[in-house]
Amino acid sequence: MFFLQQSDHTIGVSYVLIFGTIGMFVMAITLVSVVVFHQRRVIKFNTQLQKLEEEKQQMLLKASINFQEEERQRIAADLHDDAGPLLATARLYLNENLIHQEPAVQLQSIFSAKQIIDDSIQLIRNISHSLMPPTLKNFGLESAMKDLFDKINGSGVINASARFHDNRERLNDEQELLIFRILQELVTNIIKHSYAGFIHLTQNVQGNFSYFRIHHDGKGILQPEFEQLNYNSTGLGLKNIESRIKVLKGSISFNIDSTHTYYKVTIEVPREPVNKKAIHLI
Amino acid sequence: MFFLLFKLRTKEKSLRVIFVYIIYCSANEFLTIYFHAYHPEKLFILFSVFTIVEFSLFCLFYFYITLNKKIKILILPVWVLFLLFAALDFFVVNKMNDFDSVASGVESILIILMCIYYLVVQIKGSNNLLVYSTTGFWIIITFLIYLCGTFFLYIMAENMINKDRAFRVQYIVINSAFNILKNILLSAAMLMNTSPGSSQILKNDDRDDLLSFKL
Helix, strand or coil: CHHHCCCHHHHHHHHHHHHHHHHHHHHHHHHHHHHHHHHHHHHHHHHHHHHHHHHHHHHHHHHHHHHHHHHHHHHHHHHHHHHHHHHHHHHHHCCHHHHHCCHHHHHHHHHHHHHHHHHHHHHHHHHHHHHCCHHHHHHCHHHHHHHHHHHHHHCCCCEEEEEECCCCCCECHHHHHHHHHHHHHHHHHHHHHHCCCEEEEEEEEECCEEEEEEEECCCCCCHHHHHHHHHHCCCCHHHHHHHHHHHHCCEEEEEECCCCCCEEEEEEEECCECCHHHHHHC | CHHHHHHHCCCCHHHHHHHHHHHHHHHHHHHHHHHHHHCHHHHHHHHHHHHHHHHHHHHHHHHHHCCCHHHHHHHHHHHHHHHHHHHHHHHHHCCCCCCCHHHHHHHHHHHHHHHHHHHHHHHHCCCCCCHHHCHHHHHHHHHHHHHHHHHHHHHHHHHHCCCCHHHHHHHHHHHHHHHHHHHHHHHHHHHCCCCCCCCCCCCCCCCCCCCCCCC
């Protein structure tokens, strides 16, 4: 036990050595423990975050499938409820007994059947246009949006306008349709929920990205609300916007301007110019 | 030894540095016994050389494990400055016949600071890899614990080792205890073989100028 046997004048030094060593050792151990526990907490948090992200992805996928199903049901209902009875009525006019009728009656029946078939054609065209707006396909996004805004302005309730700063080069068909659907959904939401007096759409290009921004003076939402609604709401609209943005590999942000007067929604999309083959086809 | 030789086959340079350090520590222990028995007057030279080699090897190891380029650049001047300082302490102050407490103290402080910086980087990083499953972490905590434990011992050694027999015993006990702990922790480090890496990109998407709604 020579370790503890010391002269009086060195006992103070010995205490300094022992307590100093123990103190430094404890400090080192504490530091290491703090790092390990902190990292474990961070990893736990990251895992939870990842799980939430996976849940969100699952929800978006489900929303996308539901949306497709709803769209199919709507088309099926339109065809069944509108086109079906029209064609059945036309068939009634053109039944087998028609040849036994008077020529005047025959002519009247043929004329009525023609009218009904014309109505059916118009109905099917409307269904087709609702799936893919012809203006969008033939003249591009700017024309399609202006067309949509003209219809909105026709109501006289909201003043809608669009300004495309750089639209020299069209995006490819798929991108244009996806962006049109996103903008359409946003505009519908603004009309339905924000009580806005005006809606203004601007577009510009910077580098390899296209930017779209909708301003309105109604009651809008901000990014946290968008994320919350997107996560909690049972509605499909916002989820569809998010899933379309993901398909476009772009981003969307909901803000308010510095004067707190206008809400703005900004969409950033990487540009994929229209391919040459598609231009020839158009 | 077989285990160490097996690990030597690794291509990781940082592990090779630690392997050299372990070999050097073992050789130093035998040399200490030899010098203590036959040339006690030259024992302090061995200790001084050990301080310099230890710091040099740690700097090399730190150079390999750190991802920060600024730190990599900074290591070289720190090492050179320490070398100059240790040489000055050894030749001018101690005149080759006393324990190099000042150089050891400075070495300990520098290594402890580097270890703390490494741990802070680990805390700040968003790496999902468990920190204690990496070689670097175990080696860093080995040096941290070893140098924290022997810090007071080394800085007091210059004044006490030749005067107080009780201190010499304390020196042997504390130094041996932390050497054993160091070897255990370095063995644990050798069992791990992964190194972390992380990157984070932040993006500012303010496009007010580009998309002003004023016509």
